[in-house]
Amino acid sequence: MWTWFYRLGSPKWFYDISGRWLPWIACVASILLLTGTVWGLAFAPQDYQQGNSFRIMYIHVPSAFLAQSCYFVMAICGGIGLVWKMKLSDIVAKSCAPIGASFTLLALVTGAIWGKPTWNTWWVWDARLTSMLVLLFLYLGVIALQSAIVDRNQAAKASAVLTLVGLVNIPIIKYSVEWWNTLHQPASFSLISRPAMPMEMWMPLLIMVIGFYCFFAAVLIMRTRVEILEREWRTDWVRSLVKNR
Amino acid sequence: MTGKHVTFSGLFLAMLKRDMVIAFRHPSDLANPLIFFLVVVSLFPMAITPDPEYLAEIAPGVLWVASLLATLLSLDLIFQSDYQDGTLEQLLLSPQPIYTSVLAKVFSHWLLSGLPLALISPLLAMMLFLPAQAMWTLVLTLLIGTPVMSFIGAVGAALTIGLRKTGLLLSLLVLPLYIPVLIFAASAVHNAALGISVTGHLALLGAMLALSVVLAPLAIAAALRISLGN
Numbered sequence: 001m002w003t004w005f006y007r008l009g010s011p012k013w014f015y016d017i018s019g020r021w022l023p024w025i026a027c028v029a030s031i032l033l034l035t036g037t038v039w040g041l042a043f044a045p046q047d048y049q050q051g052n053s054f055r056i057m058y059i060h061v062p063s064a065f066l067a068q069s070c071y072f073v074m075a076i077c078g079g080i081g082l083v084w085k086m087k088l089s090d091i092v093a094k095s096c097a098p099i100g101a102s103f104t105l106l107a108l109v110t111g112a113i114w115g116k117p118t119w120n121t122w123w124v125w126d127a128r129l130t131s132m133l134v135l136l137f138l139y140l141g142v143i144a145l146q147s148a149i150v151d152r153n154q155a156a157k158a159s160a161v162l163t164l165v166g167l168v169n170i171p172i173i174k175y176s177v178e179w180w181n182t183l184h185q186p187a188s189f190s191l192i193s194r195p196a197m198p199m200e201m202w203m204p205l206l207i208m209v210i211g212f213y214c215f216f217a218a219v220l221i222m223r224t225r226v227e228i229l230e231r232e233w234r235t236d237w238v239r240s241l242v243k244n245r
Numbered sequence: 246m247t248g249k250h251v252t253f254s255g256l257f258l259a260m261l262k263r264d265m266v267i268a269f270r271h272p273s274d275l276a277n278p279l280i281f282f283l284v285v286v287s288l289f290p291m292a293i294t295p296d297p298e299y300l301a302e303i304a305p306g307v308l309w310v311a312s313l314l315a316t317l318l319s320l321d322l323i324f325q326s327d328y329q330d331g332t333l334e335q336l337l338l339s340p341q342p343i344y345t346s347v348l349a350k351v352f353s354h355w356l357l358s359g360l361p362l363a364l365i366s367p368l369l370a371m372m373l374f375l376p377a378q379a380m381w382t383l384v385l386t387l388l389i390g391t392p393v394m395s396f397i398g399a400v401g402a403a404l405t406i407g408l409r410k411t412g413l414l415l416s417l418l419v420l421p422l423y424i425p426v427l428i429f430a431a432s433a434v435h436n437a438a439l440g441i442s443v444t445g446h447l448a449l450l451g452a453m454l455a456l457s458v459v460l461a462p463l464a465i466a467a468a469l470r471i472s473l474g475n
Contacts, residue, residue, distance in 0.1 A: 137421035
């Protein structure tokens with residue numbers, strides 16, 4: 001029953017199987033992102049209050065989603081790496097950090113661009129913005145620790161501990177900041193409850209969110225594959241792979 | 246070989262006593278965080294304004310940020326010298342639970358950095374014209390909040406032990422995790438200055454302390470094992 005789990009730990013197996021999946025995921029991601037972007041930017045109706053400026057939401061909301069999901073993926077992989085000493089999950093956790101930091105930065109920047117016409121200011125010390133900023137700091141801390149430790153194994157374990165400590169802190173930070181100051185509108189997109197916006201606006205957003213997740217998966221797989229090749233360059237299978245190119 | 250049976254309190258007190266003895270042989274290590282606190286707090290009136298009303302307004306935040314930075318800079322006192330002379334490895338190798346010794350180390354760090362900060366804070370609060378009714382709240386938040394910062398900081402210190410250029414890295418790792426403590430403590434002092442009840446804030450700070458007493462030593466022990474490479 002557990003053989004798939006053990007097989008998952010083998011970098012070679014992952015490299016082979018992900019090579020087969022990658023084109024499909026990348027294909028789905030680009031189709032979804034293209035459809036969602038064109039639909040959201042060109043065809044979705046205008047917002048009656050915010051006019052056209054609301055359209056940045058089609059980038060902003062998915063990247064804010066991904067910023068948080070990526071941290072969870074990183075924490076879960078770090079935890080698996082700590083407990084089962086699985087090489088692959090260390091690699092995935094390492095690959096997550098820069099991707100998550102980029103999504104967080106993207107969410108912050110798009111939020112600032114949207115805030116200028118809407119709130120008439122680039123930045124407010126609002127709860128969500130602040131907790132997003134703290135999330136960015138957490139990512140940067142993990143990346144800094146990764147790069148400060150030379151030994152790969154030790155770097156992976158140390159950043160896994162830091163990620164898990166951060167995971168415990170994220171809800172505390174979120175609620176303390178929320179309690180401290182709130183101006184942001186409540187989340188207007190949820191998969192479970194009835195959408196608060198009309199269907200024509202909601203559909204492209206849904207497509208964008210799924211597209212972003214596929215994009216994340218594709219980028220994560222790509223980074224992981226590169227990292228695997230870098231770490232395993234001494235092994236026979238990598239050498240024969242390079243020779244047969 | 247059978248070792249002597251050591252109780253929790255026996256180990257805890259022995260560790261504590263050892264750390265205290267070492268600390269009091271280097272009195273400057275004790276004084277530096279306090280001097281730093283004093284200097285940083287006195288920078289604010291010079292940089293912003295000597296106006297008493299305005300200073301009273303920003304005093305809770307300034308005092309708390311300054312004590313946070315002072316704690317941060319004293320973090321390398323926890324493990325650094327023990328790492329250099331090999332004591333830390335002996336602790337990890339010893340049959341006693343690492344949880345207890347880590348708890349004792351963090352507690353002694355708090356006794357040497359957080360507690361003096363809390364005790365000296367009323368003096369600095371006077372210099373910033375903090376209203377007298379907020380004084381007790383300030384001391385109380387420092388008494389509850391600084392151990393939380395010692396615990397969280399010890400995780401960072403344990404992770405970065407043995408690395409080159411730890412100072413900046415350590416602050417990058419630890420400062421974001423200090424934010425909840427900072428928010429609740431500073432706003433508690435602020436509310437006390439306005440005469441509003443602060444029991445809720447203090448309860449939340451206490452909850453954070455309870456959580457960190459339980460969880461942080463586990464993370465610290467794991468981090469020490471990783472950093473010392475076994």
